[in-house]
Amino acid sequence: MRRGHHRDGGESHPPRLRPPEHRVSRRAIAHWAIEYLLLWGLAFGLAVGVAAWVGDSGWSGMPGWLAGRIGWLPYVVGAAGLLMVTVAPVWRYRVHRWEVSADVVYTRTGWFSREWLLVPVGRIQTVDTEQGWIERMLGLATIEVNTASHVGSSEVSGLPVDVATRLAEDLAHRAHDLRDDAT
Amino acid sequence: MNLRDDGPAGEPAAHPHRTVEPSSNGRPDAGHHPAPNGNGTSLPDAGDEQRLHPLTFVVGAVRELIALVAAAATGLLVGGLSTAFYFALTGLAVGLLFHVASWATFTYVLYGDRIEFRRALIGRSVKSIPRDRIRGVDITASLPHRLLGLAVVHIDAGADGGEGSLNAVSRNEADRLRGVLLARDAPAPPRRVLARMRRRWYVYAPLSGAYLLTPFALAGSLLGTAYNLGDDLGLITRERVENLGHDVVGLPTALVVALTILVLIAMPVMSVIVFTLFNWDFTVHERDGSVVAERGLVTRRSVSLERRRLRGVELADNPFERAAGVTRLGALITGLGDAAHRGRLLPAAPRAVAETLAARVVGDVPGPLVAHPPAARGRRLIRAVAPPVGVAVLALLAGQPWVASLCGILAVLAVPLGLDRYRQLGHATDGARLSVRSGSLRRRQVVVEHGALVGWRIRRTLFQRRLGLATLFAAVGAGDGGYAATDMAEEDAVALAAAISPAWVTPFLEVPPEPGR
Numbered sequence: 001m002r003r004g005h006h007r008d009g010g011e012s013h014p015p016r017l018r019p020p021e022h023r024v025s026r027r028a029i030a031h032w033a034i035e036y037l038l039l040w041g042l043a044f045g046l047a048v049g050v051a052a053w054v055g056d057s058g059w060s061g062m063p064g065w066l067a068g069r070i071g072w073l074p075y076v077v078g079a080a081g082l083l084m085v086t087v088a089p090v091w092r093y094r095v096h097r098w099e100v101s102a103d104v105v106y107t108r109t110g111w112f113s114r115e116w117l118l119v120p121v122g123r124i125q126t127v128d129t130e131q132g133w134i135e136r137m138l139g140l141a142t143i144e145v146n147t148a149s150h151v152g153s154s155e156v157s158g159l160p161v162d163v164a165t166r167l168a169e170d171l172a173h174r175a176h177d178l179r180d181d182a183t
Numbered sequence: 184m185n186l187r188d189d190g191p192a193g194e195p196a197a198h199p200h201r202t203v204e205p206s207s208n209g210r211p212d213a214g215h216h217p218a219p220n221g222n223g224t225s226l227p228d229a230g231d232e233q234r235l236h237p238l239t240f241v242v243g244a245v246r247e248l249i250a251l252v253a254a255a256a257t258g259l260l261v262g263g264l265s266t267a268f269y270f271a272l273t274g275l276a277v278g279l280l281f282h283v284a285s286w287a288t289f290t291y292v293l294y295g296d297r298i299e300f301r302r303a304l305i306g307r308s309v310k311s312i313p314r315d316r317i318r319g320v321d322i323t324a325s326l327p328h329r330l331l332g333l334a335v336v337h338i339d340a341g342a343d344g345g346e347g348s349l350n351a352v353s354r355n356e357a358d359r360l361r362g363v364l365l366a367r368d369a370p371a372p373p374r375r376v377l378a379r380m381r382r383r384w385y386v387y388a389p390l391s392g393a394y395l396l397t398p399f400a401l402a403g404s405l406l407g408t409a410y411n412l413g414d415d416l417g418l419i420t421r422e423r424v425e426n427l428g429h430d431v432v433g434l435p436t437a438l439v440v441a442l443t444i445l446v447l448i449a450m451p452v453m454s455v456i457v458f459t460l461f462n463w464d465f466t467v468h469e470r471d472g473s474v475v476a477e478r479g480l481v482t483r484r485s486v487s488l489e490r491r492r493l494r495g496v497e498l499a500d501n502p503f504e505r506a507a508g509v510t511r512l513g514a515l516i517t518g519l520g521d522a523a524h525r526g527r528l529l530p531a532a533p534r535a536v537a538e539t540l541a542a543r544v545v546g547d548v549p550g551p552l553v554a555h556p557p558a559a560r561g562r563r564l565i566r567a568v569a570p571p572v573g574v575a576v577l578a579l580l581a582g583q584p585w586v587a588s589l590c591g592i593l594a595v596l597a598v599p600l601g602l603d604r605y606r607q608l609g610h611a612t613d614g615a616r617l618s619v620r621s622g623s624l625r626r627r628q629v630v631v632e633h634g635a636l637v638g639w640r641i642r643r644t645l646f647q648r649r650l651g652l653a654t655l656f657a658a659v660g661a662g663d664g665g666y667a668a669t670d671m672a673e674e675d676a677v678a679l680a681a682a683i684s685p686a687w688v689t690p691f692l693e694v695p696p697e698p699g700r
Contacts, residue, residue, distance in 0.1 A: 014673075014674035014677075014678075015674055015677045015678045015681055015692050015693075016673075016674060016677060016692065016693045017641070017677055017688075017691050017692060017693070018691055018692065018693045018694075020691070099691075101690050101691075102690075103686070103687075104686075104687050104690065104691075106691050112644070112645055113642060113643060113644035113645060113647075114642070114643050114648075115640055115641065115642045115643075116639075116640070116641040117638065117639070117640045117641075118638055118639040118640075118680070118687050118688060118691070119637070119638040119658075120637075120638065120684075120686075120687050123637040123638060147637040147638055147658065147660065148517065148637055148660025148661075149637050149638070149658040149659055149660045149664040149665055150664045150665070151638070151640055151656050151658040151659075151664045151665025152637040152638030152639075152640065152658025152659075152660075152664075152665065153658075154638075
């Protein structure tokens, strides 16, 4: 069933998408690392608090094997956080790519699971650029391409500010010229 | 008893039939008077203030009237000329006054380019809906409305135009407004019935869970109303509630069993009755470039769906309906709020009828569906079985063998569910429309015009990558926003997207190692 239908039209090679042409800025690694650090730092703090509280209160609502090992919780959370902070940003950097051809915005995002997104410029309704405080610190920006459908809306983060601004303007112009948003 | 008898078919002159043309996007500019209809009924001069029908406040007050009269009567019976009675009378008077005042202060004005609603009761407000944004005009008439020859007109103008309703105008005015507001620039052919519900389809009602449960919902809300009313009047005291509780507990077992059986028998019967109330004489017809669905016994409801915004359909069913060969048909409309209710095209109909209507509305349903690779079966199975197994393991660890065994049973039941979910996966395209299907307990097959697609999204999780699978999402500016072909073979996903929109996808395909075959 896998290859057995007419749609392939007798092509001899299976069609595959090539990766988009451009990488995001290297500083994006720092951006994601800081984000993960803040998030997992908070989680670690909470874990320490929970472990201390459960240890003190002698709460008997959980099975004994778990209560005896509650002190491990902060270590588990800490290890997971460390892994996330060191591995995930680099992994994401290797996956995140973008490209704008004559009439299509093509992006690849994610790390653990990946998403390829193809949005024709003519279907774009709005183009936004955004900068969070970490991004402002690092001179980065996020560009959001919105269509009539949230499934067909994409977000490229980690672009240098000037690239993002130029791209957003360019896309907005072309989207206006080609506009046919299928609504 | 239904709208069509006194409706447009009876007096065509009052209803300017128009079609939508693609070019009608460019509506007449501000200040431009719509052309006279050329069939006798002319539009009011732009700027003419119009009021709602004078009988409106009667209908408006009817609900309060009934409730308050009932309350006053009860109060009179229980406590004589008590405070509660005067209270109810005052409430009645104030309510009536309010309705008269809001009738007197509300006007609507139809201009060449927009319709304005003006309210001047407390502060002034003017709401204006541009006529070229209007996507649908619904006409609803509840029983009191119908007795007085009135109807409620609801105007929907999508996300950027807002919505407004006229509660209520005369039947003729409602039809005239719909004609004028949806009118475009060319005379339309007379309306054509696309599908009509048959008598015996009403027995399909118990197949869908929702209608089986509606009697309970109704009983619940009735009990709630009775309780609140009684509570307000001081009829409900702690002792009475406790006594009732004791009485219920003290009932003999046989009676309880008999009552349960009675309820079980009543459920399907009630569901058919409720279904009939909502969907009586469900008729879909075509007019003014819109697809109009009319339904309802007591409250007759009519929803117009503009044809050029109708970009696809959805066929939904559950296992019982599948066994009976029944399906529900809904429309995918761009920019329609509450699409689940308003986009309904057939409540429950034999599959062949639903597919015929689908073909008339958007075009043939592509088929047969291409099954997804066997590797997807394992994923569906694991996804169905894993949650109950996970809970079972946790329950075992927590020392809850009962919960664990219950989850174990659920996990076993989940196996056929997972297998069926795999069986239902499929996709197809016929060069103009894409169709994807998924789900088991609530199976949905969606048909979308290629022209309605706004993008492609391909998702591959780590697990999917190992199995060579990918999920292809077709982004659509209607309905849920996107529809997934779950767990396709990776290259099939790309090939399908490339086949449907070569211009978007082919520039990004890997160049084959050796050109030419």
